Amino acid sequence: GQNIDQPTEMTATEGAIVQINCTYQTSGFNGLFWYQQHAGEAPTFLSYNVLDGLEEKGRFSSFLSRSKGYSYLLLKELQMKDSASYLCAGYNTDKLIFGTGTRLQVFP
Amino acid sequence: DADVTQTPRNRITKTGKRIMLECSQTKGHDRMYWYRQDPGLGLRLIYYSFDVKDINKGEISDGYSVSRQAQAKFSLSLESAIPNQTALYFCAAGTDYEQYFGPGTRLTVT
Numbered sequence: 001g002q003n004i005d006q007p008t009e010m011t012a013t014e015g016a017i018v019q020i021n022c023t024y025q026t027s028g029f030n031g032l033f034w035y036q037q038h039a040g041e042a043p044t045f046l047s048y049n050v051l052d053g054l055e056e057k058g059r060f061s062s063f064l065s066r067s068k069g070y071s072y073l074l075l076k077e078l079q080m081k082d083s084a085s086y087l088c089a090g091y092n093t094d095k096l097i098f099g100t101g102t103r104l105q106v107f108p
Numbered sequence: 109d110a111d112v113t114q115t116p117r118n119r120i121t122k123t124g125k126r127i128m129l130e131c132s133q134t135k136g137h138d139r140m141y142w143y144r145q146d147p148g149l150g151l152r153l154i155y156y157s158f159d160v161k162d163i164n165k166g167e168i169s170d171g172y173s174v175s176r177q178a179q180a181k182f183s184l185s186l187e188s189a190i191p192n193q194t195a196l197y198f199c200a201a202g203t204d205y206e207q208y209f210g211p212g213t214r215l216t217v218t
Contacts (some may be wrong), residue, residue, distance in 0.1 A: 094204075
């Protein structure tokens, strides 16, 4: 199967660090992707991992462990504008398979 | 300029009507995609295309058809709309590793 699981909702405080986990059960994924989607808007690309390890892009980092079927997105120095849904997606040969997304609310 | 545009942005139609959603992109990407998004179900792939002569079904293609009229244009049709096709529809264009999404079309079928 190609199930992708991530928490439905998370809350955090402005200035804090939050980790959004994503697990998947598949042997066919060639990469793991993270997208951000603000309410009513289009998803926008954040990061991807093809190999195991940590990829850092400013305040956002993404980690992948292919053997464990596990990824996370780490958001540092949270800002109010980071309140959004975060979509985990696996790349399978020629298309993305999305999870249902994690809605993050950042409070002052 | 937005890389990917969709028209219309909102549409209300009646059951049984034929409707077409249009998508255009300006960056010359070969790959284009149509998704629908429903609350609690995430983004699901309807159809995708790697060039004008290459069309592939996604996980939920029943009730939909597509046309890749040119590299820059990819349209989605609902031949006979039904209420459970009420959803937010996104078009995307991009590469293997990055997709750029249009602003979405909110479709309501009554």
